[in-house]
Amino acid sequence: MPLIETAALVKEFKRVRRKEGAFAGVRTLFSRDFETTRAVDDISFAVEPGELVGYLGPNGAGKSTTIKMLTGILTPTSGHLDVAGVTPWRQRERNARNIGVVFGQRSQLWWDLPLIDSFRMIGRLYEVPKDRYRANLDRFVDILGMGSFMDTPVRQLSLGQRMRGDLAAAMLYEPKILYLDEPTVGLDVIAKERIREFVAELNRDTGTTVLLTTHDMDDVERLCRRLILIDHGKVLYDGPVAPLKEHYAPHRELVVQLAAETDVVDIDGAETVKAEGGRVWLSFDPRETPAARLIAAVSAKYEITDLSITEPDLEGVIRRMYLERESR
Numbered sequence: 001m002p003l004i005e006t007a008a009l010v011k012e013f014k015r016v017r018r019k020e021g022a023f024a025g026v027r028t029l030f031s032r033d034f035e036t037t038r039a040v041d042d043i044s045f046a047v048e049p050g051e052l053v054g055y056l057g058p059n060g061a062g063k064s065t066t067i068k069m070l071t072g073i074l075t076p077t078s079g080h081l082d083v084a085g086v087t088p089w090r091q092r093e094r095n096a097r098n099i100g101v102v103f104g105q106r107s108q109l110w111w112d113l114p115l116i117d118s119f120r121m122i123g124r125l126y127e128v129p130k131d132r133y134r135a136n137l138d139r140f141v142d143i144l145g146m147g148s149f150m151d152t153p154v155r156q157l158s159l160g161q162r163m164r165g166d167l168a169a170a171m172l173y174e175p176k177i178l179y180l181d182e183p184t185v186g187l188d189v190i191a192k193e194r195i196r197e198f199v200a201e202l203n204r205d206t207g208t209t210v211l212l213t214t215h216d217m218d219d220v221e222r223l224c225r226r227l228i229l230i231d232h233g234k235v236l237y238d239g240p241v242a243p244l245k246e247h248y249a250p251h252r253e254l255v256v257q258l259a260a261e262t263d264v265v266d267i268d269g270a271e272t273v274k275a276e277g278g279r280v281w282l283s284f285d286p287r288e289t290p291a292a293r294l295i296a297a298v299s300a301k302y303e304i305t306d307l308s309i310t311e312p313d314l315e316g317v318i319r320r321m322y323l324e325r326e327s328r
């Protein structure tokens, strides 16, 4: 049984378009014109309990709009939505107990209160048993490294500190599902790493189901086993990361350090991309030339002192995919 299910989900926004021309600036009922944006245009997917899914797409693709419908903030224009047996926009309160939400751009914490007070209030609001509250808080303070700023008013926290606080707040009442909308935006590498570690651990140890939106491919590489890629409100891809990489970027690079300086490594099934002071970059398609065979062929002809194989990075793969779709 899927935990999150959407079917033919649509969200339209109507906006007043002001007409330019003779009556520009004069707003009457008649000069108004409505413009409709289909932010989410027929989206269907299902997420099983315990999955950690990346929900990705370019700016304006409809990611945040989808998440807002899943959290119950927005009502769908049409389509079906089920989150842990609840229709979010109809049963907002019941839905809220099942989900934790973190929007990178906006905080859910009480701005004027020390961080610890926000936690206490959330504990009371969600009626978290005292021992569970204590255990969760201790664990989160530890993993997220929040010990030094628990008594600081939220308004004085740095962005990275505040985000960690938001994440802990979202998980204190042990929701089944965690929605993360750009949780690492604007953070330094250390804060990003703490957040990734926290999400990975929650998913692994408590089986929390996670839907993650991000533009940071390191978040995705590190955390997501499955991706849903959307653009213009439609799903372009839904599946594991590996086949996507294979389809859009089958090539790998073999980087060899040779004992002698060489301009070109002449081997069947591989192309020299670059050569620099004995270091040579070779591009190959592992479906035609398995890496082991290539390495054997190179080392039979040249003396190798070091080597590595690089995978195509996900960012490049996704860029290629979107470009290909655009040009169709």
Ligand SMILES: Nc1ncnc2c1ncn2[C@@H]1O[C@H](COP(=O)(O)OP(=O)(O)OP(=O)(O)O)[C@@H](O)[C@H]1O
Pocket: 013, 014, 015, 037, 038, 039, 057, 058, 059, 060, 061, 062, 063, 064, 065, 066
């Ligand atoms: N409240 C709103 N009123 C009108 N249009 C909106 C509203 N919210 C979103 N939109 C429009 O819906 C589309 C999808 O927006 P959405 O915020 O879901 O994109 P996104 O995928 O989250 O993008 P980003 O990566 O920039 O966060 C955009 O064209 C946006 O302008």
Ligand SMILES: [Mg+2]
Pocket: 063, 064, 065, 181
């Ligand atoms: Mg967004």
